[in-house]
Amino acid sequence: MPEQPLANSQKLTALYLIHGINGYEGSWQEKGNAVDSLEKQIREGRCEPMILIMPDCNKWPLKPHPGKRNLWKSLIRYPKISHEHQIEHAVSDLIDKIDTTYNVSSCVIAGLSDGARVAANVANLRPDRISAVGLFSPVLHKEQLPKDSIQMYYIYVGKKDIFKANGIRFHKRLKKAGYTHRFLEMRGSHNWRMWSNCLSDYLEQISNTIGRWSE
Secondary structure, X not given: OOOOOOOOOOOEEEEEEEOOOOOOOOXXXXXXXXXXXXXXXXXOOOOOOEEEEXXXXXXXXXXXXXXXXXXXXXXXXXHHHOOOOHHHHHHHHHHHHHHHHOOEEEEEEEEEOHHHHHXXXXXXXXXXXXXXXEEEOOOOOOOOOOOOOOOEEEEEEEOOOOOHHHHHHHHHHHHHHOOOEEEEEEOOOOOHHHHHHHHHHHHHHHHOOHHHHHO
């Protein structure tokens, strides 16, 4: 993300990337090459320039060093905190901050694994700003459904993904509710290689509709 406000320049889409339950703010770049992927696709003309925001959405820091938190301890505590929404409201506040600091035309969001749950909740909180939602290997509650049928959902699961069934169920719920969305089953499993491929496809998909959102 640029260090200075983009005053008097073209308006850009703000893309929020949410990491998983065992991640931190550097995960998307260090493991998913998010910045490199975005810049490469911009150079190749496959993606529009965007403002990239990668917040730390982990409220269970069980170890002091980034990326070394205990996943299984976090999962054990997951049922207790899964219905809390402090992180979602913090991201909502961040959206307002970015909107007032940078020249933002529209907002999109994506999350992986448990971060997909957070992304879906943020989209429900902010249908006024979130135009598209990317769910990569999503972990979602059975009752979760979009509150706004205008938002476009992109659901990605791996053929060998441990949460493949969860993503398929959400896809079926959206289809039954009549929500326009895109479901894609990809090669891979619940890992960063697949999520990097998900992001690459998602960047192209949202770039194809940026002009419509900006009208």
